[in-house]
Amino acid sequence: MIQFDVKKINNAYFDEKTEEILSSLEKTQKEFWNLDRYSANFLNMLIKINNSKNVLEIGTSNGYSGIWILKALEETGGKLTTVEYWEKRQSVARKNFEICVSDVEVEPKIGSAVIVLQDLEEEIKNFKREKFDFVFIDANKKEYVEYFQIIDRILKSGGVILADNILTHYEKTLPYINVLFERVDYQSQILDIGAGMMLSRKK
Numbered sequence: 001m002i003q004f005d006v007k008k009i010n011n012a013y014f015d016e017k018t019e020e021i022l023s024s025l026e027k028t029q030k031e032f033w034n035l036d037r038y039s040a041n042f043l044n045m046l047i048k049i050n051n052s053k054n055v056l057e058i059g060t061s062n063g064y065s066g067i068w069i070l071k072a073l074e075e076t077g078g079k080l081t082t083v084e085y086w087e088k089r090q091s092v093a094r095k096n097f098e099i100c101v102s103d104v105e106v107e108p109k110i111g112s113a114v115i116v117l118q119d120l121e122e123e124i125k126n127f128k129r130e131k132f133d134f135v136f137i138d139a140n141k142k143e144y145v146e147y148f149q150i151i152d153r154i155l156k157s158g159g160v161i162l163a164d165n166i167l168t169h170y171e172k173t174l175p176y177i178n179v180l181f182e183r184v185d186y187q188s189q190i191l192d193i194g195a196g197m198m199l200s201r202k203k
């Protein structure tokens with residue numbers, strides 16, 4: 001029988017500056033509702049394994065998960081668009097990104113996620129930007145279905161959606177779970193990682 005907590009262990013390690021920022025953010029994880037390190041490592045690996053280059057994050061907070069996304073994009077050569085309605089948080093995130101990552105483009109969006117998603121869809125329709133190949137959902141749990149209805153139209157085929165808090169906020173995320181499992185053009189699975197994540201791939 002395994003004698004250690006596998007859910008707390010990984011061997012991800014970045015440069016000293018990044019590790020300093022990550023460990024300081026880990027001290028206030030509950031306050032800013034950040035991913036835990038284990039889930040963040042999974043997110044980072046997934047982006048690299050999928051070779052994703054155009055990532056959308058819904059729920060920036062102070063940038064903890066964003067740093068892990070950017071570290072993956074450093075390897076894949078991609079770009080992050082990240083949405084947060086709280087301006088102060090978005091600006092703290094921007095500072096953290098600047099310290100940890102230098103050559104990855106970040107487009108911070110301040111505003112309500114549904115509105116920002118509608119704007120992004122409009123830009124994609126008008127050929128002003130490309131569809132996304134990876135979306136990380138981590139904002140208002142009650143709005144996950146609404147997010148998905150738009151994401152579905154702005155996600156490339158073969159694109160991936162990772163949604164957090166699927167198990168900790170089960171009552172709120174259940175409609176999202178049901179919608180995704182009903183879709184035959186998506187392959188989905190719930191993972192007992194961190195707060196519970198749902199991984200979906202558009203066929």
Ligand SMILES: C[S@@+](CC[C@H](N)C(=O)[O-])C[C@H]1O[C@@H](n2cnc3c(N)ncnc32)[C@H](O)[C@@H]1O
Nearest residue numbers: 033034035059061064065084085112113139140
């Ligand atoms: C769980 S936290 C995100 C944590 C972040 N992904 C991380 O792991 O570092 C959710 C964030 O989404 C923001 N948020 C919640 N509802 C939102 C909405 N409807 N539109 C935009 N941002 C929203 C909150 O202000 C909060 O900072």
